Amino acid sequence: MSAFITFEGPEGSGKTTVIQQVAQKLESEYNIVMTREPGGVKTGEQIRELLLEGDGMDERTEALLFAASRREHLVGKVIPSLNEGKIVLCDRYIDSSLAYQGYARGIGLAEVKSINEFAIDGLYPDITIYLDVSVDIGRKRILKNQRVQNRLDQESVNFHEKVVEGYKKIIHNESERFIVIDADRSIEEVVSAAYESISKYLEKL
Secondary structure: OOEEEEEEOOOOOOHHHHHHHHHHHHOOOOOEEEEEOOOOOHHHHHHHHHHHHOOOOOHHHHHHHHHHHHHHHHHHHHHHHHHOOOEEEEEOOHHHHHHHHHHHOOOOHHHHHHHHHHHHOOOOOOEEEEEEOOHHHHHHHHHHHOOOOOOOOOOOHHHHHHHHHHHHHHHHHOOOOEEEEEOOOOHHHHHHHHHHHHHHHHHHO
């Protein structure tokens, strides 16, 4: 049995922490592979460094680099893992490009979806966990955790509000794939809700 499950959300939604703790809970029952985008494989990690630490990048270049990293990640890690019957948990995927570059950057949802559909060649997630957090709470968490802020973290509040708007539009259009979880709550509550949702899905397979 294999499944491709992605985690999405704006900055400060707690995705990385949630996916790590959910993976730990699932490992006793399933063969789990945890990965991330951009990154996951050597070339993808090199592109990640350019994307998150570079300066003055053209918006379309940014979108194309995310798509290129995604393709390398799929071919090098996700597809082989699925073929081996594993459950792949991925921190970000195509929906991030649609929300960040397509909507918040203003390139266009259709345009960014087109280049990413070329990259993923039909491989959409089975389900997507969306961690729904307000921009205000997300920003406060980033500052409180004192994590190193990447180029996207440093964007304006208006940009991050547009990211959330973009996600809402995507979820509205593809509601059957998404499981929306209130991430304004404590990390323990969010992890529990995500774990229960994924467990129910996997039990049906």
